[in-house]
Amino acid sequence: MNTFKHYFLVPAMLLAGALQSVFAHSCDMETYHCPLDGTEVLFCVTKSMYTEGRQKDMQLYGAIGTYYEELVNSCPTCYFSGYVEDFEKEYTETEKAALRAYLKANAGKPEDEADEYAIHAGIKEFYNDPPQEIADNWLTASYFLKGVKEQQEKRRAMQLKAACFFEQAVSENSCTEPQYCAIYKYLVAEMYRRTDFFEDALVWYEKAKKDSELPEWVRKMNTEQQQLAQNNDDSNDV
Numbered sequence: 001m002n003t004f005k006h007y008f009l010v011p012a013m014l015l016a017g018a019l020q021s022v023f024a025h026s027c028d029m030e031t032y033h034c035p036l037d038g039t040e041v042l043f044c045v046t047k048s049m050y051t052e053g054r055q056k057d058m059q060l061y062g063a064i065g066t067y068y069e070e071l072v073n074s075c076p077t078c079y080f081s082g083y084v085e086d087f088e089k090e091y092t093e094t095e096k097a098a099l100r101a102y103l104k105a106n107a108g109k110p111e112d113e114a115d116e117y118a119i120h121a122g123i124k125e126f127y128n129d130p131p132q133e134i135a136d137n138w139l140t141a142s143y144f145l146k147g148v149k150e151q152q153e154k155r156r157a158m159q160l161k162a163a164c165f166f167e168q169a170v171s172e173n174s175c176t177e178p179q180y181c182a183i184y185k186y187l188v189a190e191m192y193r194r195t196d197f198f199e200d201a202l203v204w205y206e207k208a209k210k211d212s213e214l215p216e217w218v219r220k221m222n223t224e225q226q227q228l229a230q231n232n233d234d235s236n237d238v
């Protein structure tokens, strides 16, 4: 069914060339149930897609259709939000009670996809999940607000959250592959640049540059984006 994990494994798939033979996005509708109250939640589970590359914040583009939209969904009753595997997981009664209380206090009705990811990121923070997984959710949430003029403050707040958690992953060395830590260094830099913390950004572009694990395609981006930071350019639509 859902055979790949999402947290930053897509770059691994790209590196392995695993997606090259597929030329369109397709997904199958599947019904899941909210683990807290049993409400039906529909997921269109991605079966195939064709990616042409990544924008400077690692957002995939190409024939990816509703890939990001369909990865995380929310229960319309209690707003529990997550990936298919979060809906499939078994929760103990104690865990359910804690989650219900958390959602009641912290989650409002999601207005858009960014909100669904934000609720999921919040749940992951509540569980103290690995920082790179939390960061990846905040980063993906921010993709939905790209170019949405009136939501730029919210987008930057999400990007700052992503920066902090990617930074934590690097400092705790909790990356599942050394290459990911190198990519996270670039992302920390890029998120700081976009949120006007140019000095911090420049420190992190240097850290990424010095990391021998940084893949060539990210190294190229790192050099280009470092140049923007040197010019105090906080362009956020790239």
Ligand SMILES: [Zn+2]
Binding pocket: 034, 035, 036, 037, 038, 039, 075, 076, 077, 078, 079, 080
């Ligand atoms: Zn629910």
